[in-house]
Amino acid sequence: xxxxNNFFLVMGIFVSAFLLAAPYIVPFxxxxxxVNILTEILIWSVFAASINLLFGYTGLLSFGQALFFGMGAxxxxxxxxxxxxxxxxxxLLGVATATVTAAITGIFAVRxxxxxxxxxxxxxxxxxxxxxxxxxxxxxxDDGMAFQIPPVFKIGNWQxxxxxITFQYYFVLAIVAAxxxxxxxxxxxxxxxxxxxxxxxxxxxxxxxxxxxxxRYYSFLLSGTLAGIAGVLFALFSRYxxxxxxxWTVSGEGVVWVVVGGTGTLFGPALGxxxxxxxxxxxxxxxxxxxxxxxxxxxxxxxxxxSGLMGMLNRWSTRRRRVPAEAKLSSTxxxxxxx
Amino acid sequence: xxxxxxxxxxxxxxxxxxxxxxxxxxELPGGVLHAIIGPNGAGKTTLFNLISGMLASDRGxxxxxxxxxxxxxxxxxxxxxxxxxxxxxxxxxRLSVFDNVWIAAxxxxxxxxxxxxxxxxxxxxxxxxxxxxxxxLTELRNENAGNLSYGDVALLEMAIALATDxxxxxxxxxxxxxxxxxxxRMVTKIKALKKSINIILVEHDMETVFNVAxxxxxxxxxxxxxxxxxxxxxxxxxxxxxxxxxxxxx
Numbered sequence: 004x005x006x007x008n009n010f011f012l013v014m015g016i017f018v019s020a021f022l023l024a025a026p027y028i029v030p031f032x033x034x035x036x037x038v039n040i041l042t043e044i045l046i047w048s049v050f051a052a053s054i055n056l057l058f059g060y061t062g063l064l065s066f067g068q069a070l071f072f073g074m075g076a077x078x079x080x081x082x083x084x085x086x087x088x089x090x091x092x093x094x095l096l097g098v099a100t101a102t103v104t105a106a107i108t109g110i111f112a113v114r115x116x117x118x119x120x121x122x123x124x125x126x127x128x129x130x131x132x133x134x135x136x137x138x139x140x141x142x143x144x145d146d147g148m149a150f151q152i153p154p155v156f157k158i159g160n161w162q163x164x165x166x167x168i169t170f171q172y173y174f175v176l177a178i179v180a181a182x183x184x185x186x187x188x189x190x191x192x193x194x195x196x197x198x199x200x201x202x203x204x205x206x207x208x209x210x211x212x213x214x215x216x217x218x219r220y221y222s223f224l225l226s227g228t229l230a231g232i233a234g235v236l237f238a239l240f241s242r243y244x245x246x247x248x249x250x251w252t253v254s255g256e257g258v259v260w261v262v263v264g265g266t267g268t269l270f271g272p273a274l275g276x277x278x279x280x281x282x283x284x285x286x287x288x289x290x291x292x293x294x295x296x297x298x299x300x301x302x303x304x305x306x307x308x309x310s311g312l313m314g315m316l317n318r319w320s321t322r323r324r325r326v327p328a329e330a331k332l333s334s335t336x337x338x339x340x341x342x
Numbered sequence: 343x344x345x346x347x348x349x350x351x352x353x354x355x356x357x358x359x360x361x362x363x364x365x366x367x368x369e370l371p372g373g374v375l376h377a378i379i380g381p382n383g384a385g386k387t388t389l390f391n392l393i394s395g396m397l398a399s400d401r402g403x404x405x406x407x408x409x410x411x412x413x414x415x416x417x418x419x420x421x422x423x424x425x426x427x428x429x430x431x432x433x434x435x436r437l438s439v440f441d442n443v444w445i446a447a448x449x450x451x452x453x454x455x456x457x458x459x460x461x462x463x464x465x466x467x468x469x470x471x472x473x474x475x476x477x478x479l480t481e482l483r484n485e486n487a488g489n490l491s492y493g494d495v496a497l498l499e500m501a502i503a504l505a506t507d508x509x510x511x512x513x514x515x516x517x518x519x520x521x522x523x524x525x526x527r528m529v530t531k532i533k534a535l536k537k538s539i540n541i542i543l544v545e546h547d548m549e550t551v552f553n554v555a556x557x558x559x560x561x562x563x564x565x566x567x568x569x570x571x572x573x574x575x576x577x578x579x580x581x582x583x584x585x586x587x588x589x590x591x592x
Contacts, residue, residue: 192459192460193460210396210417211417211425211445211502211505212420
């Protein structure tokens with residue numbers, strides 16, 4: 004265990020240090036717009052985490068998370084441009100819109116599992132997408148809504164706004180870090196254990212008194228809220244929202260990040276998101292069909308490393324640690340051997 | 343006179359044209375270990391599925407003490423005090439032995455606190471340790487359930503069932519597929535348990551049944567053929583014809 008823990012501790016310290024100092028380090032060797040790409044990666048990593056909570060931890064593959072992402076984005080956009088709210092009320096309106104949508108659609112969605120669940124999530128997101136595209140008078144459809152962003156807060160003369168890319172980066176980093184901390188706490192809690200119990204064996208879970216429906220619903224709700232927060236952040240980051248954010252391909256991209264990064268691990272989805280967004284930024288300029296490469300990466304991952312990059316790192320970091328043969332023996336064998 | 347632990351009234355369930363459980367009336371007064379035997383396809387496991395809420399009955403009623411539990415979801419039935427093991431052993435494969443039992447032990451809590459670390463529940467942890475000690479799995483507490491031998495998985499399933507503090511335990515073929523040593527361990531365990539918990543046992547292994555059961559119900563073709571103490575059952579001509587007469591059955 005030591006070698007592995009040390010490896011992840013060193014990695015963790017290194018990544019944290021980099022994230023904390025990024026706006027000051029990055030300009031030394033890269034264009035400053037990479038700070039914005041980093042911000043974008045952080046935001047999408049929350050979206051990926053929301054998919055992972057359902058898929059990796061609760062065993063429900065959703066292709067409809069974009070719905071809650073889009074609801075969050077529209078919620079904050081309406082708050083700012085239509086209702087003229089200040090920053091935080093609009094922020095909360097976005098999160099609440101996504102959460103309420105998840106609370107309602109979840110009642111129906113988590114009655115189903117496996118492919119049926121996947122299909123109903125696509126259907127729900129398509130219904131809302133078609134509505135958003137169709138009702139241009141409300142949503143502005145494909146053209147989307149652009150809006151102005153007010154300062155995040157005011158302390159005397161200091162009125163930091165997301166227009167300052169360094170402040171924006173730290174603002175997003177703080178929220179994303181808080182979300183990952185929350186997920187870490189939840190996954191160690193009785194609720195987290197219940198998520199995993201339902202993922203592993205829902206029949207056994209219900210035979211010991213856990214309601215799989217209720218547990219899946221909690222997961223769906225929390226996941227929808229997280230996707231909503233990602234949507235709010237992304238709309239604020241882009242100063243814009245569009246019906247396209249609700250399209251199922253947005254959900255699909257998130258699933259790809261999670262699968263490549265490693266389902267059922269806390270940081271796998273963030274890793275997958277980072278890798279594939281960096282790839283996109285580097286390649287899409289030169290090669291229009293770079294998605295072919297993404298497709299190949301996904302195929303290789305699910306075929307050879309279903310536990311994703313995180314699983315690979317896990318194995319790599321414990322490469323030389325032999326599993327003691329004794330640990331594989333059953334207690335019976337040991338008892339016989341010992342007697 | 344207190345109500346029987348379990349009472350079934352006219353319980354019926356069919357699958358297409360096959361009546362798997364046919365108008366079964368049954369009463370478990372409690373205090374004795376009750377075995378249900380019968381040839382393959384007699385409806386024993388279906389009966390367990392009905393009692394534990396994994397299947398809905400077509401007709402009839404199920405009472406736990408005086409409370410009707412017909413049609414309740416299986417998690418509700420578990421919370422009311424019926425635990426069961428499955429013929430095809432079913433545990434949380436990718437979790438440790440300890441966590442398997444922990445989840446069961448904690449499932450009595452009404453509220454799943456999302457913010458408190460599971461490790462900080464001292465009384466739950468103590469309870470889990472005690473149960474692991476009782477069934478003899480303490481050494482394997484950190485092992486993944488998926489790596490256990492068959493006999494150990496059966497013990498783990500038993501530990502999971504016990505962790506829910508049941509008033510009634512349904513054991514579905516607890517010694518099937520076990521070695522002699524494993525069977526002996528399980529039988530000892532069942533004998534110890536019957537002092538504190540009401541148990542219904544479905545089992546094909548006649549040696550085990552006649553070793554532990556104080557009362558036996560014989561089922562054939564979805565109906566109850568007869569019921570009695572082991573000696574009566576062993577001598578019953580109809581039972582021999584239906585079941586015991588067939589050599590190497592099961």
